[in-house]
Amino acid sequence: MATHSVIIPSSSSSSSSSALSAAFPLRETLPLFTARSLIFPSKPSFSRVRLRFFAEKQSQLDSSNGCASNFASLQDSGDHLTEEHVTKGESTLSITVVGASGDLAKKKIFPALFALFYEGCLPQDFSVFGYSRTKLSHEELRVMISRTLTCRIDQRENCGDKMDQFLSRCFYHSGQYDSEDDFAELNTKLKEKEAGKLSNRLYYLSIPPNIFVDVVRCASLRASSENGWTRVIVEKPFGRDSESSGELTRCLKQYLTEEQIFRIDHYLGKELVENLSVLRFSNLVFEPLWSRNYIRNVQLIFSEDFGTEGRGGYFDQYGIIRDIMQNHLLQILALFAMEPPVSLDAEDIRSEKVKVLRSMKPLLLEDVIVGQYKGHSKGGKAYPGYIDDPTVPNNSLTPTFAAAAMFINNARWDGVPFLMKAGKALHTRGAEIRVQFRHVPGNLYKKIVATDLDKATNELVIRVQPDEGIYLRINNKVPGLGMRLDRSDLNLLYRSRYPSEIPDAYERLLLDAIEGERRLFIRSDELNAAWDLFTPALKQLEEKKIVPELYPYGSRGPVGAHYLASKYNVRWGDLEDA
Numbered sequence: 001m002a003t004h005s006v007i008i009p010s011s012s013s014s015s016s017s018s019a020l021s022a023a024f025p026l027r028e029t030l031p032l033f034t035a036r037s038l039i040f041p042s043k044p045s046f047s048r049v050r051l052r053f054f055a056e057k058q059s060q061l062d063s064s065n066g067c068a069s070n071f072a073s074l075q076d077s078g079d080h081l082t083e084e085h086v087t088k089g090e091s092t093l094s095i096t097v098v099g100a101s102g103d104l105a106k107k108k109i110f111p112a113l114f115a116l117f118y119e120g121c122l123p124q125d126f127s128v129f130g131y132s133r134t135k136l137s138h139e140e141l142r143v144m145i146s147r148t149l150t151c152r153i154d155q156r157e158n159c160g161d162k163m164d165q166f167l168s169r170c171f172y173h174s175g176q177y178d179s180e181d182d183f184a185e186l187n188t189k190l191k192e193k194e195a196g197k198l199s200n201r202l203y204y205l206s207i208p209p210n211i212f213v214d215v216v217r218c219a220s221l222r223a224s225s226e227n228g229w230t231r232v233i234v235e236k237p238f239g240r241d242s243e244s245s246g247e248l249t250r251c252l253k254q255y256l257t258e259e260q261i262f263r264i265d266h267y268l269g270k271e272l273v274e275n276l277s278v279l280r281f282s283n284l285v286f287e288p289l290w291s292r293n294y295i296r297n298v299q300l301i302f303s304e305d306f307g308t309e310g311r312g313g314y315f316d317q318y319g320i321i322r323d324i325m326q327n328h329l330l331q332i333l334a335l336f337a338m339e340p341p342v343s344l345d346a347e348d349i350r351s352e353k354v355k356v357l358r359s360m361k362p363l364l365l366e367d368v369i370v371g372q373y374k375g376h377s378k379g380g381k382a383y384p385g386y387i388d389d390p391t392v393p394n395n396s397l398t399p400t401f402a403a404a405a406m407f408i409n410n411a412r413w414d415g416v417p418f419l420m421k422a423g424k425a426l427h428t429r430g431a432e433i434r435v436q437f438r439h440v441p442g443n444l445y446k447k448i449v450a451t452d453l454d455k456a457t458n459e460l461v462i463r464v465q466p467d468e469g470i471y472l473r474i475n476n477k478v479p480g481l482g483m484r485l486d487r488s489d490l491n492l493l494y495r496s497r498y499p500s501e502i503p504d505a506y507e508r509l510l511l512d513a514i515e516g517e518r519r520l521f522i523r524s525d526e527l528n529a530a531w532d533l534f535t536p537a538l539k540q541l542e543e544k545k546i547v548p549e550l551y552p553y554g555s556r557g558p559v560g561a562h563y564l565a566s567k568y569n570v571r572w573g574d575l576e577d578a
């Protein structure tokens with residue numbers, strides 16, 4: 001923990017800035033967000049262990065999903081928020097959801113906050129503010145939120161009471177996103193709730209990206225904490241190519257330090273994605289196989305059985321490559337392929353991920369195919385095409401499906417195709433990682449049972465969703481007096497093995513942001529490396545006006561995906577599950 005002895009007066013932002021300028025002369029003027037982070041640079045402010053202790057005292061709830069941390073990096077806080085503060089309840093946490101009237105806030109963020117409260121994972125003294133332009137009273141916000149709150153299936157006791165308690169901590173402030181005055185008013189309201197205690201503030205930017213910088217500017221100048229930390233969770237998309245992403249980062253960094261920015265990729269908060277490193281690095285049987293010597297190809301597959309319904313306006317500016325591949329699938333790839341990190345510390349993990357991304361070959365136009373869904377009727381029901389969405393231009397060439405082949409130019413993965421496939425309005429919803437192993441040399445069984453083990457290779461499948469599970473496809477003798485082989489699965493089905501409900505990704509990520517744990521958030525160099533891989537192909541697709549292959553709503557997507565796979569002698573693994 002770096003310790004700085006600079007004391008910054010808590011009452012005025014301008015005096016804070018000048019004290020800080022003196023201490024850090026390289027930066028002439030530092031807004032308050034920046035000032036706080038430099039003083040208390042990067043350590044989590046309180047550990048899950050402490051939070052849990054504190055929360056248990058508060059609620060007497062047994063937290064079966066476990067807020068206690070597994071990570072050494074979370075074990076000590078060492079910064080300004082002492083254990084004494086926490087246990088005496090002298091600190092407060094204010095969470096402001098900017099864009100509170102929106103889809104993501106209603107669907108994911110408020111429910112995740114409630115789940116954390118229900119599980120006893122929030123500090124005793126917290127409040128939640130919704131901020132957006134829509135005029136709402138506190139009560140109207142509460143009614144809106146209450147419609148989407150649910151209780152854990154396995155812990156329904158006191159659910160109604162807990163909801164009431166949670167809702168009574170929720171408040172609303174209506175304001176413009178570019179108005180410093182409106183944020184100053186928010187600041188006054190936050191201060192009222194904070195009642196002079198040490199206050200930590202978390203902003204969640206659940207808004208379209210074109211207003212990120214306005215909000216950060218206004219919140220930074222007028223509504224950051226004066227005596228605790230201020231952090232900002234930024235939703236994707238972080239730009240639409242290398243240039244715009246770089247520009248966004250530059251703008252945000254006028255007001256925030258890197259330590260204050262929590263770029264969320266909610267796939268990193270999914271249980272099975274979290275488990276990837278555990279699977280690899282804590283099981284002797286996997287890590288030795290984890291290379292070009294044994295792995296023939298890796299497939300990262302995302303599919304949704306619904307279209308862009310309601311989000312066509314956003315989606316048409318981005319398309320599936322930017323929406324899913326450049327972030328969710330690439331993040332999984334990086335975790336899958338990285339070298340063992342020195343420790344589980346956020347920076348060690350993120351540095352390994354960056355190394356993988358920087359070892360990759362930028363996607364080539366000839367290694368990507370694109371598709372777009374068209375209207376389709378099935379069972380008397382008509383499903384709309386992408387361009388039937390009134391917010392999408394009739395001549396849109398935006399891909400709603402893409403398949404891509406990518407390569408990592410390092411010693412471990414040289415020549416191994418990493419195939420990605422992502423699409424909307426397909427026949428099913430799912431996300432999975434498929435690892436296809438090489439064939440068994442010598443094929444002892446070919447002569448006697450005519451089993452072609454070159455085709456029946458082992459496959460490890462990590463099913464991220466739905467119905468989380470991990471299975472290993474093996475060749476096995478069919479029981480009986482004869483000798484016949486078939487392919488069977490060694491199957492770890494989560495719902496059978498772990499009866500507790502799996503927390504939503506947003507719960508994990510919100511808790512991490514509250515605790516200052518950055519492991520599952522994207523660092524700016526990671527983001528740059530990710531965009532550098534996709535920007536050239538994205539530009540060519542747009543400049544050359546490549547026409548996407550149409551596929552019917554509810555189908556398996558364009559056949560082009562199969563040609564792309566066969567170019568690398570690969571068969572998509574999900575076809576076999578059909």
Ligand SMILES: NC(=O)C1=CN([C@@H]2O[C@H](COP(=O)(O)OP(=O)(O)OC[C@H]3O[C@@H](n4cnc5c(N)ncnc54)[C@H](OP(=O)(O)O)[C@@H]3O)[C@@H](O)[C@H]2O)C=CC1
Pocket residue numbers: 099100101102103104105132133134177205206207208209211235236237314
């Ligand atoms: N929805 C989802 O499933 C996901 C969303 N995201 C990202 O999260 C963020 C929020 O998503 P979502 O809730 O769907 O977004 P919305 O389009 O619902 O926007 C959120 C709120 O922002 C305000 N807003 C919308 N458009 C504008 C505009 N042009 N100018 C100013 N304010 C505007 C509206 O509030 P008001 O009018 O009251 O001010 C709206 O309620 C986006 O960056 C999105 O890309 C990421 C992953 C999934």
Ligand SMILES: O=C1O[C@H](COP(=O)(O)O)[C@@H](O)[C@H](O)[C@H]1O
Pocket residue numbers: 266304323324
């Ligand atoms: O980021 C996004 O993710 C969702 C899919 O998330 P999931 O957790 O439901 O799998 C996707 O629908 C959306 O287009 C995209 O922006």
